Amino acid sequence: MIYVTRKSHFNAAHRLHNPSKSEEWNKKTFGKCNNPNWHGHNYQLEVTVAGEADPDTGYVIDLSDLKHIINDKILDKCDHKNLNKEVPFLDGIIPTSENLVKAFFQELEDNINETAYGSSFLYSVKLFETERNIAEYCPNPRM
Amino acid sequence: MIYVTRKSHFNAAHRLHNPSKSEEWNKKTFGKCNNPNWHGHNYQLEVTVAGEADPDTGYVIDLSDLKHIINDKILDKCDHKNLNKEVPFLDGIIPTSENLVKAFFQELEDNINETAYGSSFLYSVKLFETERNIAEYCPNPRM
Amino acid sequence: MIYVTRKSHFNAAHRLHNPSKSEEWNKKTFGKCNNPNWHGHNYQLEVTVAGEADPDTGYVIDLSDLKHIINDKILDKCDHKNLNKEVPFLDGIIPTSENLVKAFFQELEDNINETAYGSSFLYSVKLFETERNIAEYCPNPRM
Amino acid sequence: MIYVTRKSHFNAAHRLHNPSKSEEWNKKTFGKCNNPNWHGHNYQLEVTVAGEADPDTGYVIDLSDLKHIINDKILDKCDHKNLNKEVPFLDGIIPTSENLVKAFFQELEDNINETAYGSSFLYSVKLFETERNIAEYCPNPRM
Amino acid sequence: MIYVTRKSHFNAAHRLHNPSKSEEWNKKTFGKCNNPNWHGHNYQLEVTVAGEADPDTGYVIDLSDLKHIINDKILDKCDHKNLNKEVPFLDGIIPTSENLVKAFFQELEDNINETAYGSSFLYSVKLFETERNIAEYCPNPRM
Amino acid sequence: MIYVTRKSHFNAAHRLHNPSKSEEWNKKTFGKCNNPNWHGHNYQLEVTVAGEADPDTGYVIDLSDLKHIINDKILDKCDHKNLNKEVPFLDGIIPTSENLVKAFFQELEDNINETAYGSSFLYSVKLFETERNIAEYCPNPRM
Numbered sequence: 001m002i003y004v005t006r007k008s009h010f011n012a013a014h015r016l017h018n019p020s021k022s023e024e025w026n027k028k029t030f031g032k033c034n035n036p037n038w039h040g041h042n043y044q045l046e047v048t049v050a051g052e053a054d055p056d057t058g059y060v061i062d063l064s065d066l067k068h069i070i071n072d073k074i075l076d077k078c079d080h081k082n083l084n085k086e087v088p089f090l091d092g093i094i095p096t097s098e099n100l101v102k103a104f105f106q107e108l109e110d111n112i113n114e115t116a117y118g119s120s121f122l123y124s125v126k127l128f129e130t131e132r133n134i135a136e137y138c139p140n141p142r143m
Numbered sequence: 144m145i146y147v148t149r150k151s152h153f154n155a156a157h158r159l160h161n162p163s164k165s166e167e168w169n170k171k172t173f174g175k176c177n178n179p180n181w182h183g184h185n186y187q188l189e190v191t192v193a194g195e196a197d198p199d200t201g202y203v204i205d206l207s208d209l210k211h212i213i214n215d216k217i218l219d220k221c222d223h224k225n226l227n228k229e230v231p232f233l234d235g236i237i238p239t240s241e242n243l244v245k246a247f248f249q250e251l252e253d254n255i256n257e258t259a260y261g262s263s264f265l266y267s268v269k270l271f272e273t274e275r276n277i278a279e280y281c282p283n284p285r286m
Numbered sequence: 287m288i289y290v291t292r293k294s295h296f297n298a299a300h301r302l303h304n305p306s307k308s309e310e311w312n313k314k315t316f317g318k319c320n321n322p323n324w325h326g327h328n329y330q331l332e333v334t335v336a337g338e339a340d341p342d343t344g345y346v347i348d349l350s351d352l353k354h355i356i357n358d359k360i361l362d363k364c365d366h367k368n369l370n371k372e373v374p375f376l377d378g379i380i381p382t383s384e385n386l387v388k389a390f391f392q393e394l395e396d397n398i399n400e401t402a403y404g405s406s407f408l409y410s411v412k413l414f415e416t417e418r419n420i421a422e423y424c425p426n427p428r429m
Numbered sequence: 430m431i432y433v434t435r436k437s438h439f440n441a442a443h444r445l446h447n448p449s450k451s452e453e454w455n456k457k458t459f460g461k462c463n464n465p466n467w468h469g470h471n472y473q474l475e476v477t478v479a480g481e482a483d484p485d486t487g488y489v490i491d492l493s494d495l496k497h498i499i500n501d502k503i504l505d506k507c508d509h510k511n512l513n514k515e516v517p518f519l520d521g522i523i524p525t526s527e528n529l530v531k532a533f534f535q536e537l538e539d540n541i542n543e544t545a546y547g548s549s550f551l552y553s554v555k556l557f558e559t560e561r562n563i564a565e566y567c568p569n570p571r572m
Numbered sequence: 573m574i575y576v577t578r579k580s581h582f583n584a585a586h587r588l589h590n591p592s593k594s595e596e597w598n599k600k601t602f603g604k605c606n607n608p609n610w611h612g613h614n615y616q617l618e619v620t621v622a623g624e625a626d627p628d629t630g631y632v633i634d635l636s637d638l639k640h641i642i643n644d645k646i647l648d649k650c651d652h653k654n655l656n657k658e659v660p661f662l663d664g665i666i667p668t669s670e671n672l673v674k675a676f677f678q679e680l681e682d683n684i685n686e687t688a689y690g691s692s693f694l695y696s697v698k699l700f701e702t703e704r705n706i707a708e709y710c711p712n713p714r715m
Numbered sequence: 716m717i718y719v720t721r722k723s724h725f726n727a728a729h730r731l732h733n734p735s736k737s738e739e740w741n742k743k744t745f746g747k748c749n750n751p752n753w754h755g756h757n758y759q760l761e762v763t764v765a766g767e768a769d770p771d772t773g774y775v776i777d778l779s780d781l782k783h784i785i786n787d788k789i790l791d792k793c794d795h796k797n798l799n800k801e802v803p804f805l806d807g808i809i810p811t812s813e814n815l816v817k818a819f820f821q822e823l824e825d826n827i828n829e830t831a832y833g834s835s836f837l838y839s840v841k842l843f844e845t846e847r848n849i850a851e852y853c854p855n856p857r858m
Binding site for chain 2: 034040
């Protein structure tokens with residue numbers, strides 16, 4: 001099994017807030033991340049595809065194709081945006097890193113699986129919210 | 144001359160917008176950085192003090208003191224905030240990196256100059272808006 | 287399965303030495319790492335928790351809680367210390383990176399498993415002794 | 430299970446080209462990576478060994494031994510070389526990152542498995558072609 | 573004085589060779605960097621512009637304009653190329669980092685000085701050949 | 716003026732302590748850095764040489780020569796050592812970063828000035844004690 005990873009970056013504003021809960025609960029739970037005037041991050045995104053290399057090209061997936069899928073599905077929709085208000089596929093989702101990696105995975109999965117060689121598939125999506133805080137969604141076991 | 148630098152980080156939302164100009168001018172000039180719903184960054188801040196080392200301590204400035212001044216004057220006011228709306232010393236300033244480093248320098252200068260050893264002084268303030276976009280304010284010539 | 291990681295740093299002195307072996311064996315086995323006058327490192331520590339996100343908060347574990355557990359259990363005991371002489375839970379352990387990650391895991395496990403959401407659990411502890419030398423303890427298989 | 434990783438670096442020239450295909454196919458498939466005048470990279474290589482620590486030394490593998498194996502088997506043969514023309518064990522292989530990690534793994538496996546403690550073994554080889562493009566070969570499942 | 577920096581990356585092949593000297597001199601002087609089959613690097617380029625910020629925009633230079641100038645003048649000509657054979661403005665130049673930063677500076681200077689605000693000007697060009705080997709050309713004194 | 720920089724690394728133990736002052740003064744001044752059982756760091760060292768490039772080689776200084784001087788004069792004496800007890804040229808010096816960069820500069824200056832091309836000279840020595848705490852000694856003005 002070979003794992004191929006592409007790193008990307010985007011900048012966005014967000015706020016952690018659960019609208020079904022009280023203001024008090026939100027302030028206590030999310031602290032300064034609940035600031036109603038927003039804050040933001042330089043997000044680093046790592047998308048990993050697992051599988052076998054095509055013997056003709058030596059590629060699990062053409063990283064140029066992978067880059068275009070990530071641009072279309074994630075970066076064009078999220079870069080310099082407000083993740084709570086402006087990204088349709090994040091509607092109703094509290095934009096924690098945990099929820100973002102899961103949503104990004106679902107957004108990317110079909111296109112990547114169609115594009116990668118043979119039975120290669122989207123393996124994981126990892127997001128650095130800051131250099132110190134990281135989340136990864138990896139629904140398939142290592143084989 | 145010895146130069147001592149302390150790196151810090153903060154996250155904030157901002158928007159580039161000149162309220163004295165038209166919407167059209169702002170959109171054309173600032174592009175996606177003008178998004179009215181905000182975007183944000185993980186800012187990296189580097190503060191450099193220049194001077195001589197105290198022979199008793201070997202310090203140009205105690206980096207623990209420098210850290211506390213940066214926390215009080217910059218990080219507590221900017222971290223997880225909206226730079227356009229919530230930071231009094233940035234009122235009326237378009238929050239480009241260029242304008243931020245100048246404003247941070249003025250905010251830090253007196254406290255640092257009083258705290259550093261002998262005639263040591265605040266030499267420069269550098270800000271990484273992203274890993275690729277950087278501004279530095281350095282009003283004094285190298286001696 | 288979602289994996290959440292928090293990075294931390296600490297500085298410490300150590301020495302690789304097995305007191306049940308001869309001086310000659312120690313010098314030959316550990317080389318310059320056996321220096322009786324100590325040497326030291328800036329350690330980078332990565333703690334990863336695996337599980338499901340709480341639907342109310344979007345958190346596998348509140349990273350602020352995780353940070354406090356790491357501070358209490360590891361950083362307050364190891365930062366600016368001598369790992370051979372001053373850390374009770376490392377008594378009798380040769381402080382190689384391999385032994386440190388295992389000891390840190392055991393020190394962290396109970397508190398993290400109690401604090402994380404639902405059946406989420408401490409998944410791995412990774413330690414960068416230098417930028418080039420890394421050890422990870424990961425006793426549970428990926429699920 | 431403990432995982433020990435050693436990072437190394439080398440610089441090399443390469444070109445992506447499948448000699449059994451037409452010039453047209455190669456240009457279309459590999460784009461600027463097909464440049465007949467070569468291009469090159471600063472490669473970062475991460476070699477990970479998995480297993481148990483020797484109770485006498487606290488080592489899964491002596492990182493100094495691992496460093497020498499990587500130097501002998503990979504760096505001395507690849508550093509400042511042309512990967513298409515000058516590395517015997519890469520003969521006939523299109524030097525994509527995917528193919529390189531597999532070839533490096535096979536080149537390293539016997540020596541590392543003989544040198545590591547007990548039943549510890551070469552677990553994975555990871556290669557950063559650029560900071561953004563990464564491949565890993567990891568044929569064994571996590572245990 | 574405010575200093576604004578933009579980082580970029582490109583990959584290229586090169587070889588250190590002075591055609592006016594003997595093969596023996598070249599081998600002795602440049603060692604493995606003289607390999608006739610080429611080697612290559614991931615170059616990191618930092619371009620710094622110095623001056624005053626435009627009061628209307630808060631910009632010393634629009635970093636989007638700076639990015640386009642660097643792309644046109646340097647990256648489009650050097651990325652995935654052979655620096656000895658394929659870059660017209662490097663003809664006859666031994667591609668050491670020292671010579672590259674000087675040539676890049678001359679290539680960039682006019683366009684940047686015309687585009688930057690007021691009397692702002694190209695201040696320095698810095699090139700990381702590897703993470704450990706760096707050259708900077710900075711012909712103007714700090715003012 | 717061209718500036719050429721070489722980065723190196725070493726690991727060492729140290730302790731901040733002024734033996735001419737009381738224990739109380741030392742504890743109050745240096746805090747946890749005064750720990751009598753030592754602590755340590757992975758130091759990153761950057762040595763910069765300024766001057767003109769030799770037209771025959773394109774080098775301000777052969778970085779391989781510079782590397783050997785840094786190894787001989789600094790790394791062989793400091794790596795895996797106790798900076799307070801085992802480095803003759805640091806005798807009597809409190810090993811703050813400020814004092815270290817000055818001592819390293821004096822140790823390196825003659826050899827580098829003799830080896831560099833023409834009138835090129837040692838320009839600065841910079842030391843990262845941690846990623847966040849940095850000192851630089853730069854006695855000559857930019858020309």
